[in-house]
Amino acid sequence: MRPVRPRLVALATAATLALGGCAAVSDTSDTSGVAPATRQVADGEGVWDADTVHDIAVEVDEDAVAAMVDTYQETGEKQWIEATVTIDGETFERAGLRLKGNSSLRGVSDDAEPTDLPWLVRLDEYVDGQSLDGSSELIVRSNSSETALNEAVALDLLAEAGLASEHAVASSFSVNGADPRLRLVVQNLDEDWEAENFAGDGLLYKAEAGGDWSYRGDDPDSYTDVFDQETGDDDLTPLIDFLDFLNNSSDEEFAAELPDHLDVASFARYLAFEELVDNFDDIDGPGNNSYLRYDADTGGFTVVAWDHNLAFGGAPGGGGGFPRGGDGERPTDLPTDLPSGMPSGMPTDMPSGMPGGERPEGGPGGGPGGGGGMGGRSNVLVERFAAVEEWADLVDQAKADLTAELYDSGYAEEVLDRWAGVLTEQAGDLVDADTVQEEADAIRSSIAG
Incomplete structure (x- = not known):
């Protein structure tokens, strides 16, 4: 039997203990506005039992799939369609199925093999209350490796680091009777996930791949294409207020008041973790991968990690730490004339590993932040956080601590x-x-x- 794997929650007090010895931590954690649940989320059971390779078979109308792909190609919209989903022998009629991802869908065509595509499965999309072992949403992930070990390991380490993570299992996945593929399936960051990782009421926001963290005024409609609200009653006010502070506060105000808005210790630990596992596609990577969780009781935010299929040097299409193909070599025909950086409004889901601009000085790869790499872009929170010396020191200390705790x-x-x-x-x-x-x-x- 696999040993219990702690599913710890991202909380300031845990980060404070883990960052022991750094005087700045006590100052920031005392005033952090975030205090999520202190309980542990143990290793998954049932559908989330990671000791088992789970069987997942999907039956869906081929014409509906083709129409869904056409719509995505033409508009970028990811439509829901009905499907019959069988998981470990239990069948769910009228489940929902839609495409999931950004760069993983680059170049998707009408003749794409559905078994190879990334999917979001929602068991209760058309049938209220339909779930399996308390979960109704599963994400079938894409990965440039054949095993997806990099993401599976990263998610386990993320939890051990005391940061909110998600369950992950290996699966034998097929669509319409095709030969099954080995696919990693992970928990979606929805209400069930939130209840498992945080205590009290809150709101969860997801940064869109094509968006940014700019302040666009107080009209919620101005943020339609840059953030999605995933949980709670529709309310972008806390997010908008936070973005206003991030973008418009003076340096003095930012340094003094950020702990009132953000779990600073947890964020430092997040940045250190992403660098440690060499995840290039993090909060200021090309995919803008991050969530913000607002605690309604304290009025503070926690940055939540998302998307680790490029951890440990992975890169779409092969390369990095995960060779593919007969010779195991990285492709040599990638374009070399990409512009430096990613201007606002430009597509941000370029395959990682392509030549492009270096990450901003002081950001991931050159200081506090996630894994190194090219093609990243700036993030106002990361840039301003790294510019405060005591918080940059927090990241350095957190990386040293995590190296000892996870690796050494x-x-x-x-x-x-x-x-x-x-x-x-x-x-x-x-x-x-x-x-x-x-x-x-x-x-x-x-x-x-």
């Missing part, structure tokens, strides 16, 4: 071995053992530094 302790290798063992023992019909070993060794090298 041997925990990361234990997690990697558990995940690789599940695939080797149960997914031999989906991926050969040599591939599992090769991709596990690539991650192991990254962990070893």
Whole structure:
């Protein structure tokens, strides 16, 4: 039986303990406006039992899929369609199915194999209350590796780091009777996830891939294409007020008042974590990947991590730590004339690893922040946070602490071995053992530094 894996919550007090010895932490954590649940979320059971490769079969009208793909190609809209979904032998009629992702959908065509596409499955989209083991939403993830070990391991480490994470399981996934593929399935960040990770009422906002963190005035309609509200009654006021503060406060006001608006210790730990696992596509990466969770009781925000399929040096289309293809080589025909940086309003879901502008000085890759890489873009919170010396020091201390806790302790290798063992023992019909070993060794090298 796999050992219990703590699903810790991102809370200032836990981060304070983990960042012990840094005087700045006590100052910021005392005034942080965020105090999520202190309980642990244990390893998943049932559909989220990570000791098992789960069987997921989808039956859906092929014409409906084709129409959905056409709509996405023409408008970018991701429409829901009905499907019959069978998970580990339990069948759900009239479940909802729609495309999920941004860069993972780049170049999607009418002849795309549905079994290979990224999906959001919502069991209760058309039937109220329909769920499995308390969950109604599952995301079938894309990954440039054959095993998706990089994201699976990163999510486990994220939880061990004391930051809000999501359940993940390996699956044998197929659509309309096609040969199944090995796909990582993760928990969607919805009401069920929020209740598992945070205590009290709150609101969850997702940054859109094509958006930014600019202040656009107090009209909620101005933020339609830049943030989505995922939980709670529709209310963008807390988000708008926060963006106003981030963009319009003076340097003195920002340094003095940010702890009233944001869990500073947790954010420092988040930035350190993303750098530690070399996740280029984080809060200021090309995908703008992040959530903001507002605590209605304290009036503060927590930054929530999202999207780790590029962790440990992964890159769409191969390369990074995850070679693909017969020779295992990275593609050599990538364009080399991309402009430096990503201007506001330009597409931001370029495949990671393509040449482009360097990340801003002081941002991830060059200081506090996520994994290094090219093609990232600026984020006002990251830039201003890194410019405050005591908070930059927090990130440095957090990275040192996390290195000791996750890597030097041997925990990361234990997690990697558990995940690789599940695939080797149960997914031999989906991926050969040599591939599992090769991709596990690539991650192991990254962990070893």
